[in-house]
Amino acid sequence: MADSASAPVRVRFAPSPTGRLHIGGLRTALYNYLFARKHDGDFILRIEDTDQSRYVEEAEQDLMRALAWSGLEYDEGPGTGGPHQPYYQSQRSGLYQRFAQKLIDSGDAYYAFDTEEEIEAMRERHASDENPSPAYNASTRMEMRNSLSLSEDEVQQLLDEGAPHVVRLKIPGNETVRFEDEVRGTVTFETGGLDDQVLLKSDGLPTYHLANVVDDHHMRISHVIRGEEWLPSTPKHVLLYNAFDWTPPTFAHLPLIMSPEGGKLSKRDSNELGIPVFVTDYREAGYEPEALLNFLALLGWNPGTEQEIFSMEELIEAFSLDRVGVSGVQFDLDKLNWYNEQYLRDMDIEVFADRLREHIAEERLPITRERIVAIAGLVQDRVSKISEVMTEHRYFFEDPDSYNEACVEKRWSETSAALLRDLAEAYEQAPAFDRDAVEQGMRTVADAHDVGLGKVIHPVRLAITGRTYGPGIFDLVVLMGRETALRRIDAVIEELG
Numbered sequence: 001m002a003d004s005a006s007a008p009v010r011v012r013f014a015p016s017p018t019g020r021l022h023i024g025g026l027r028t029a030l031y032n033y034l035f036a037r038k039h040d041g042d043f044i045l046r047i048e049d050t051d052q053s054r055y056v057e058e059a060e061q062d063l064m065r066a067l068a069w070s071g072l073e074y075d076e077g078p079g080t081g082g083p084h085q086p087y088y089q090s091q092r093s094g095l096y097q098r099f100a101q102k103l104i105d106s107g108d109a110y111y112a113f114d115t116e117e118e119i120e121a122m123r124e125r126h127a128s129d130e131n132p133s134p135a136y137n138a139s140t141r142m143e144m145r146n147s148l149s150l151s152e153d154e155v156q157q158l159l160d161e162g163a164p165h166v167v168r169l170k171i172p173g174n175e176t177v178r179f180e181d182e183v184r185g186t187v188t189f190e191t192g193g194l195d196d197q198v199l200l201k202s203d204g205l206p207t208y209h210l211a212n213v214v215d216d217h218h219m220r221i222s223h224v225i226r227g228e229e230w231l232p233s234t235p236k237h238v239l240l241y242n243a244f245d246w247t248p249p250t251f252a253h254l255p256l257i258m259s260p261e262g263g264k265l266s267k268r269d270s271n272e273l274g275i276p277v278f279v280t281d282y283r284e285a286g287y288e289p290e291a292l293l294n295f296l297a298l299l300g301w302n303p304g305t306e307q308e309i310f311s312m313e314e315l316i317e318a319f320s321l322d323r324v325g326v327s328g329v330q331f332d333l334d335k336l337n338w339y340n341e342q343y344l345r346d347m348d349i350e351v352f353a354d355r356l357r358e359h360i361a362e363e364r365l366p367i368t369r370e371r372i373v374a375i376a377g378l379v380q381d382r383v384s385k386i387s388e389v390m391t392e393h394r395y396f397f398e399d400p401d402s403y404n405e406a407c408v409e410k411r412w413s414e415t416s417a418a419l420l421r422d423l424a425e426a427y428e429q430a431p432a433f434d435r436d437a438v439e440q441g442m443r444t445v446a447d448a449h450d451v452g453l454g455k456v457i458h459p460v461r462l463a464i465t466g467r468t469y470g471p472g473i474f475d476l477v478v479l480m481g482r483e484t485a486l487r488r489i490d491a492v493i494e495e496l497g
């Protein structure tokens with residue numbers, strides 16, 4: 001075990017750019033970040049891009065965008081630099097080749113020349129009911145074509161000829177690999193069923209396992225905090241550390257994020273349950289990064305108190321690996337929406353306006369700052385995501401193109417048109433179109449017709465917004481301005497008569 005009491009804390013987030021950043025990836029980054037900040041350590045971003053066949057160019061852009069949006073700043077990594085550059089594994093292959101060679105020299109790894117077909121044939125030869133897919137390991141490797149079974153001359157000749165080959169780790173036959181996991185306690189694995197892990201592929205590039213271990217060692221990573229899906233890889237890593245005679249870092253495997261319908265959270269959940277799976281989709285959907293991080297912090301970790309709303313400083317202060325749970329945690333979209341609402345309600349109005357402006361800018365709608373702040377004031381307590389202003393409250397930007405049927409049914413009566421006609425006239429004549437004039441106009445018309453104020457308010461709201469609920473009507477009408485208000489009142493009379 002690493003001596004975490006004395007070694008400086010250095011943790012890394014090490015995504016592979018094979019697709020867009022998954023929400024679970026952001027949680028992993030967050031826990032690493034919190035742990036680093038809590039222990040005055042370093043948080044490193046390393047791009048694990050050695051698998052050419054799975055490389056997706058946009059994935060890295062998406063990753064960078066997602067991280068920047070989340071606000072999780074790394075101390076070392078692409079763009080930022082640091083003492084262990086480069087932070088792209090694709091630019092470090094020389095290092096991995098050197099260390100693969102070291103293992104070959106020490107007898108802990110070997111060259112293997114087998115073709116796919118030869119390996120398949122071996123598996124078929126030994127397949128049984130108990131063991132349908134026998135491993136390429138201590139029990140079979142001597143019948144294969146590798147530098148353990150062939151003579152030195154044969155091996156040299158094959159290498160000289162440039163025969164395709166890989167480098168495999170010589171995994172001990174029947175051993176129990178044991179390591180301490182900060183989340184799970186002692187974890188043991190039997191080596192029996194493991195394949196002799198391929199370390200270098202035939203293209204000379206390392207597999208994830210070799211590159212990951214070599215880099216974690218060279219980058220002086222003290223704690224490896226990653227998703228549970230990597231737990232089965234850890235015994236291989238421990239064996240590699242042993243073979244190199246390096247001290248392994250401390251491991252902590254985070255619980256899986258589960259779908260509300262069971263199973264791992266997946267693309268299906270976004271299609272069927274509307275749960276975004278990729279981080280940048282949360283941004284699109286209009287979630288606030290602070291709310292998302294707060295939610296993710298408690299998705300797998302618990303503070304041991306009832307507190308749910310945490311500032312980043314509070315999270316850093318409270319976070320510890322021993323309060324991370326072992327079993328999968330269910331994603332709860334309602335909870336996230338609740339978090340988002342809490343953040344919006346508490347948000348400084350200017351910040352709210354800033355964020356709203358980003359959404360408005362995306363649609364290139366011309367609007368003044370003053371007006372955005374005014375809209376913000378009207379909707380801040382009414383939306384659970386700022387993006388809803390652009391959808392649910394579209395009337396701020398455009399005349400309604402239809403009137404909600406249920407609202408019409410309930411609130412539009414035979415007298416509505418006459419009331420609105422009188423109101424329009426009052427508004428036309430009002431010396432100033434301010435809150436007083438707007439309110440007074442409605443009251444006067446209601447009195448003149450001897451009806452309650454509601455008989456005027458609801459149809460006005462229908463005219464302005466296309467429905468009969470929403471922000472305070474007087475402020476809303478003032479904000480829309482005289483011209484727009486009159487136009488919309490005319491339109492609703494025209495349409496509903």
Ligand code: GLU
Nearest residue numbers: 014015016048212226230
């Ligand atoms: N490259 C791995 C991934 O895509 C990293 C796993 C680890 O943290 O070791 O998640």
